[in-house]
Amino acid sequence: MGELAVDKHVQYIVSIDKKKDSFESVVMDHLRMNGAYWGLTTLDLLGKLDSINAGEVVSWTMECQHESGGFSGNIGHDPHILYTLSAVQVLALFNKLDVLDIDKVATYIAGLQNEEGSFSGDMWGEVDTRFSYIAICCLSILRCLDKINVEKAVGYILSCKNLDGGFGCTPGGESHAGQIFCCVGALAITGSLHHVDKDLLGWWLCERQVKSGGLNGRPEKLPDVCYSWWVLSSLIMIDRVHWIDKEKLVKFILDCQDLENGGISDRPDDAVDVFHTYFGVAGLSLLEYPGLKAVDPAYALPVDVINRIFFGR
Amino acid sequence: MDYFRAIYKADERSPRALRLTRRAIHLNPGNYTVWHFRRLVLEALNTDLDEELDFIQRIANSNSKNYQLWHHRRWVIERLGSNARAKELHLIKSILSLDVKNYHAWSHRQWVLQALGGWEDELDYCQQLLEQDIFNNSAWNQRYFVVTRSPFLGGLIAVRASEVRYSVEAIVANPNNECPWRYLRGLYKDDIESLVNDREISSVCLKPSQEFRDAVVALWTSDTHPLDADLATAICDILEHVDSLRASYWIWRKNKLPIAA
Numbered sequence: 001m002g003e004l005a006v007d008k009h010v011q012y013i014v015s016i017d018k019k020k021d022s023f024e025s026v027v028m029d030h031l032r033m034n035g036a037y038w039g040l041t042t043l044d045l046l047g048k049l050d051s052i053n054a055g056e057v058v059s060w061t062m063e064c065q066h067e068s069g070g071f072s073g074n075i076g077h078d079p080h081i082l083y084t085l086s087a088v089q090v091l092a093l094f095n096k097l098d099v100l101d102i103d104k105v106a107t108y109i110a111g112l113q114n115e116e117g118s119f120s121g122d123m124w125g126e127v128d129t130r131f132s133y134i135a136i137c138c139l140s141i142l143r144c145l146d147k148i149n150v151e152k153a154v155g156y157i158l159s160c161k162n163l164d165g166g167f168g169c170t171p172g173g174e175s176h177a178g179q180i181f182c183c184v185g186a187l188a189i190t191g192s193l194h195h196v197d198k199d200l201l202g203w204w205l206c207e208r209q210v211k212s213g214g215l216n217g218r219p220e221k222l223p224d225v226c227y228s229w230w231v232l233s234s235l236i237m238i239d240r241v242h243w244i245d246k247e248k249l250v251k252f253i254l255d256c257q258d259l260e261n262g263g264i265s266d267r268p269d270d271a272v273d274v275f276h277t278y279f280g281v282a283g284l285s286l287l288e289y290p291g292l293k294a295v296d297p298a299y300a301l302p303v304d305v306i307n308r309i310f311f312g313r
Numbered sequence: 314m315d316y317f318r319a320i321y322k323a324d325e326r327s328p329r330a331l332r333l334t335r336r337a338i339h340l341n342p343g344n345y346t347v348w349h350f351r352r353l354v355l356e357a358l359n360t361d362l363d364e365e366l367d368f369i370q371r372i373a374n375s376n377s378k379n380y381q382l383w384h385h386r387r388w389v390i391e392r393l394g395s396n397a398r399a400k401e402l403h404l405i406k407s408i409l410s411l412d413v414k415n416y417h418a419w420s421h422r423q424w425v426l427q428a429l430g431g432w433e434d435e436l437d438y439c440q441q442l443l444e445q446d447i448f449n450n451s452a453w454n455q456r457y458f459v460v461t462r463s464p465f466l467g468g469l470i471a472v473r474a475s476e477v478r479y480s481v482e483a484i485v486a487n488p489n490n491e492c493p494w495r496y497l498r499g500l501y502k503d504d505i506e507s508l509v510n511d512r513e514i515s516s517v518c519l520k521p522s523q524e525f526r527d528a529v530v531a532l533w534t535s536d537t538h539p540l541d542a543d544l545a546t547a548i549c550d551i552l553e554h555v556d557s558l559r560a561s562y563w564i565w566r567k568n569k570l571p572i573a574a
Contacts, residue, residue, distance in 0.1 A: 026341075027341055027343070029341075029344070030341070030343060030344045030345055030346060031343070072346070073345070073346075076318055076321075076346070077344075077345070077346040078345065078346045078349050080345065124349065124352070124384065124388065126384045126387075162454070162499075163457060163495060163496070163498055163499030163502075164495045164498075164499075168420075168454075169416075169420055170420065170424075172423050172454075172457075172458040172461075172462065173419070173420055173423065173454075174416065174419060174450065174454040174455075175454075176416060202562075203562065206558075206559050206562055207491070207559075209559070211558075213558075218414065218450060218451075219448075219450040219491060219492070220414075220448055220449075220450060221414065242561045243561050243562040243565075244558065244559065245557070245558040245559075245560075248558065
């Protein structure tokens, strides 16, 4: 089996941060906050968060906050729930949640909850269970879940449960591993996992593993490293991870590395990006690959960061 | 992009601003702030929204998995109302003809049906897709969506018998197709007892023929251990080896089997 090229991946991530004029950077400009979360969490899992200047990141993050309390993907962009979670997660990594006016952020998120319990992404009203997860995860980290109607939020998520035990983006939407992660994660955080048919969902999830050892996101689709996170963390949250072949998955992820330039791609020999680099490393952490920090499957942050939030002071 | 930033900061809602957002979107359709601003400008100018649909469609041709694009389309359709329905359902069909599992397209289609109607031909559409590829999970999912929610079919109970027949036919044709197996469970909404007692299902799926038994036995390759007399146990033993990725699942599944009488 190959090995995880830690130093190469660290170099890759640090270089993206620096190369603000590269094509990749320009195209990703509007979601830089997500990119920061993916890159920085990866560095922390690799034990190299100190490769980045914390002060610069924290100031830039706060410059992305708007009057409404929400955060945008970058300076000069509009606020959205997606970037609000990433901003809070980035601050949590650096143990800087205290720079936040927590009430302001919580009010922004609570304001996005709809009548039937769902969440919109922003003032334009797109509804998706991704946003339910984001709201619940973010408010839980900020320790003010009571700002929203949790019962209705859970009710809405359950209305998106399908006959195969999985979850979609809206009621009736096809089960999809990414949406399943969001729904299971939200249910885990709110203590509502008893609503999940773990055997039924576990079976659907473990069927995502294909011959190469990789995981796909839906029946009959190609494997992709990002599903190593979404499927795997879901299996762990419902206690069914032993139903897949972990060793083969480790090998698949390692095969997706660019050993020369660093970074991880969606499948072997494709171009790398920071998104797949994060999910590959986080997946390896869930699989207990040696030398990595443990990652929390529901919050998608290092376990020591979560412990610091809930038990440290 | 600097032009865009200047106009955005000045909050200029002019035809020039509209043109600029168009260019910015062509350059980077993922830039959600540009889409937001475009909506503000469209509202201020009271622009022809049918033209806007054409614009979005051109962008969709090379960006069919872009969240912002689909959401923007929804915003436009909401303003056009049910007149836009037929054209919309047609567009989604053409996107699905290129990528029949496009999650965004299916999500949008479900939204259109619920917001604007058009259910009448949807079951036929699912039928067509399944004729092309009976393994298409998205089409099976849509079929379930239609039979449970269409105001024209009378509800799940009314269609259950014909849907059971359809699923059983699909199973017989391709027993390795996971979709119709799951669909059956859905038709009985997890009332397993009723499912098992449905004669149409049990006669085909639950009474293994001798041919089936012989096929199972042929898969067993061990010389040292005899195959278990109970068929279900035997199958779990075989799958533990043949589907080794999921060996732990099959061991668990075997332990869950009721003790053979």
